[in-house]
Amino acid sequence: MKSESKKLIIDGIWHNNPIFRQVLGICSTLAVTNLVLNTAVMCIALVFTLSLSSATVSLLRRFTPRGIRMMVETLIIAFYVIVVDLVLKAYWPEMSTNLGPYVGLIITNCIVMGRCEACGTINPPGPAFLDGLFNALGYTVVLLIIATIRELLGMGTFLGYPMPYFTGPHWDKWIIMVAPPGAFFTLAVVTWVFRSIGLRAEKKDK
């Protein structure tokens, strides 16, 4: 693999992770992480939207006048989000109602606009696609970790399946974990842990 692509992959998932490094897209991180299944679908939607809109912005980068580039980017992002929303509504209506307005709100997810601006407008489509893809996967990894912690502690299940011990009589379900405050606690702890690991690695390099 070319070292450039490798750098994009590692940056998206670790050094420049959208959640615990760039602290972008926190609104959906807090909102859809109480069940692992909902989170997974949300993340797939973001992977699709982010990689393709970044590539499309990059395809048009030589023609788009600078003054209106944000409008064009929003339009492209909205296009992909509406496609995802329509697919869910038509073929998976239960999931569409579960996610409620959050699919539509991917349009305003700062990660998408941020990556289109930072990478899509200056790089060719290939690297822009990869950058979008791996930033979205970086988001996915962190969200799935948060969702797993919340669902397990709050409901004693994983993907809806009861887990041993956590559904037993010795575990009193922490209902607050599936309610909104649980998202704040978990996000803070996860960010803290990952940043501490990052800091330690940086010190060693020096």
Added chain:
Amino acid sequence: MRKKWWFPVAYMFVVTAFFSSIVIGFAQFTGDRVEANADLAFEKAVLAVLPGLLEEGESRLEIHRKFVERVGPPDEQIGGACRLTEAGRTVAYALPVEGQGFWAPIKGVIGLKDDRRTITGIAFYEQNETPGLGAQITTITFTSQFQGKVLASGDKPLNIRPPGAPLGESDVHAVTGATQTSTRLEKILNDALTQWYAKLAKISDASSTQ
């Protein structure tokens, strides 16, 4: 050409037209299916609450056909409920209920025997309660409690009691940690049932005076 004053305007216009036409085409393509999904969710809920109608793994088409053949749409003649008939005789009713939940409207169906008092089942086909908490009203654990309960007369046919409380003949337990959803659901169900009884009384009055 890119330096011309009109270029950004024309560019935006072309790009918008291009992406919009794809979205419009796609929405047209899925539109019928989206509409059918909403109808089907209701039909499936009706079949689920009536005794012995819904089987596991039935296709969308089978569900729809069964609904049309055996039950049919809500009928104002019986106060807006659906009716299950066998050999011309009514064996059960399915009453649609609707009202405001904690976050968004809750829509569901209650199934009743021909005595109009004994519950055969309950199902919710539209809700947006808190996942893991209020949303548990759609789980079997919650809905199966209703089966066989007998509605009381008066303005509170059904009671949703706190978890662990002793239960009477017309009581069920609430979902733990979802007080708001449970309180609102109790109101939705009781309002729908009392209104239905009032409508039925009016209809039978009208027919006996004729």
